[in-house]
Amino acid sequence: MEAPPVTMMPVTGGTINMMEYLLQGSVLDHSLESLIHRLRGLCDNMEPETFLDHEMVFLLKGQQASPFVLRARRSMDRAGTPWHLRYLGQPEMGDKNRHALVRNCVDIATSENLTDFLMEMGFRMDHEFVTKGHLFRKGIMKIMVYKIFRILVPGNTDSTEALSLSYLVELSVVAPAGQDMVSDDMRNFAEQLKPLVHLEKIDPKRLM
Amino acid sequence: MGVTCVSQMPVAEGKSVQQTVELLTRKLEMLGAEKQGTFCVDCETYHTAASTLGSQGQAGKLMYVMHNSEYPLSCFALFENGPCLTADTNFDVLMVKLKGFFQSAKASKIETRGTRYQYCDFLVKVGTVTMGPSARGISVEVEYGPCVVASDCWSLLLEFLQSFLGSHTPAAPAVFGNKHDAVYGPADTMVQYMELFNKIRKQQQVPVAGIR
Numbered sequence: 001m002e003a004p005p006v007t008m009m010p011v012t013g014g015t016i017n018m019m020e021y022l023l024q025g026s027v028l029d030h031s032l033e034s035l036i037h038r039l040r041g042l043c044d045n046m047e048p049e050t051f052l053d054h055e056m057v058f059l060l061k062g063q064q065a066s067p068f069v070l071r072a073r074r075s076m077d078r079a080g081t082p083w084h085l086r087y088l089g090q091p092e093m094g095d096k097n098r099h100a101l102v103r104n105c106v107d108i109a110t111s112e113n114l115t116d117f118l119m120e121m122g123f124r125m126d127h128e129f130v131t132k133g134h135l136f137r138k139g140i141m142k143i144m145v146y147k148i149f150r151i152l153v154p155g156n157t158d159s160t161e162a163l164s165l166s167y168l169v170e171l172s173v174v175a176p177a178g179q180d181m182v183s184d185d186m187r188n189f190a191e192q193l194k195p196l197v198h199l200e201k202i203d204p205k206r207l208m
Numbered sequence: 209m210g211v212t213c214v215s216q217m218p219v220a221e222g223k224s225v226q227q228t229v230e231l232l233t234r235k236l237e238m239l240g241a242e243k244q245g246t247f248c249v250d251c252e253t254y255h256t257a258a259s260t261l262g263s264q265g266q267a268g269k270l271m272y273v274m275h276n277s278e279y280p281l282s283c284f285a286l287f288e289n290g291p292c293l294t295a296d297t298n299f300d301v302l303m304v305k306l307k308g309f310f311q312s313a314k315a316s317k318i319e320t321r322g323t324r325y326q327y328c329d330f331l332v333k334v335g336t337v338t339m340g341p342s343a344r345g346i347s348v349e350v351e352y353g354p355c356v357v358a359s360d361c362w363s364l365l366l367e368f369l370q371s372f373l374g375s376h377t378p379a380a381p382a383v384f385g386n387k388h389d390a391v392y393g394p395a396d397t398m399v400q401y402m403e404l405f406n407k408i409r410k411q412q413q414v415p416v417a418g419i420r
Contacts, residue, residue, distance in 0.1 A: 060306075060309055062257070062308060062309050064308060068305075068306065068308075068309060085295070085302075087302055087305055089305075106298055106301050106302050106305065107298060108295050108296055108298040108299050108302060109295065109296045110293055110294065110295040110296075110299075111293055111294040111295070111395070113291045113292075113293060114293065116291045117285065117287075117290075117291045117293040120269070120287050120290045120291060121271065121310075122256060122309075
């Protein structure tokens with residue numbers, strides 16, 4: 001008996017565990033145009049989409065060793081869109097053959113009073129940044145090429161400074177748990193972007 | 209959503225909750241209202257776990273997570289006298305992840321269920337408020353669809369409420385007071401339900417004698 005297709009699951013969002021599969025890489029500023037050009041050719045045909053987002057990372061400290069992290073993101077160039085609240089779990093360890101970083105992910109669209117609400121819950125903002133870049137899609141894969149900007153004065157998104165002379169490239173898929181062939185598809189797509197950019201599984205723990 | 213007033217209907221003298229609900233719905237049907245399905249509004253309470261209190265030095269706060277069948281893909285989270293967040297149903301999944309920091313007080317889950325009636329531009333919902341297996345009271349919600357500014361249509365709403373609630377007509381809800389010309393939204397309705405549920409929780413349980 002096959003499991004019912006995901007679309008038949010109840011729309012209560014209660015029990016489906018979604019996982020984010022992620023591959024990351026970077027390109028220097030001067031290589032951006034050639035990467036965008038290749039992505040435009042490989043990805044789904046659509047109007048070039050750019051974004052300007054402001055993301056704030058909130059922490060809730062308890063008696064547990066590690067604080068609970070939540071990310072609140074809002075669009076700065078599209079007025080009226082909901083805020084995006086995201087929880088990302090610890091990366092799943094184990095399978096060295098798995099080509100992408102896999103972690104539990106919960107995405108929630110919320111109203112604009114998200115930051116006030118999180119403060120009321122006891123969260124405190126740890127850091128914030130602005131991202132500006134391009135968005136591409138290929139089927140369920142999402143490819144983002146963006147630059148991160150440091151905010152010089154807390155709360156003021158007008159005065160920003162680029163963090164580096166490069167663009168971060170992320171290939172991600174959000175899919176229900178257990179669909180490991182997703183990482184194979186991602187690796188095949190990443191192959192097509194070489195040698196412009198090398199997308200790899202980067203474990204955040206090893207960078208700290 | 210149009211301007212909405214949520215109030216409590218006291219149980220009629222010598223009658224049960226169910227009989228009072230039937231009296232109300234019969235009055236509505238005689239007025240000419242049409243039955244249009246059912247509704248449900250529920251509320252779960254969470255309180256900050258003891259482990260997070262120490263670092264903040266403040267008394268634990270109560271957080272209410274509510275759902276309204278009128279908005280099946282949404283979830284509302286609010287603090288008393290605090291902000292009300294409107295989110296999608298994945299918020300419930302997030303609360304499961306936050307188990308270590310926010311504990312659910314399972315026993316205090318409260319909900320109201322009943323029938324929806326459409327009468328011209330008014331949508332009336334009469335529900336039985338239950339906590340666990342026991343019926344604790346009656347909720348009456350009236351929405352005036354065409355208007356979204358409370359101060360513009362309160363007198364009309366009041367007149368309609370008087371026509372079927374009679375002497376049990378409520379005063380203007382507290383949420384109207386804060387926003388003179390602001391647009392009314394679903395979050396305001398959820399705040400009214402939260403206040404109603406809290407009031408009912410504090411009331412004595414409806415006496416069992418007289419039912420049946």
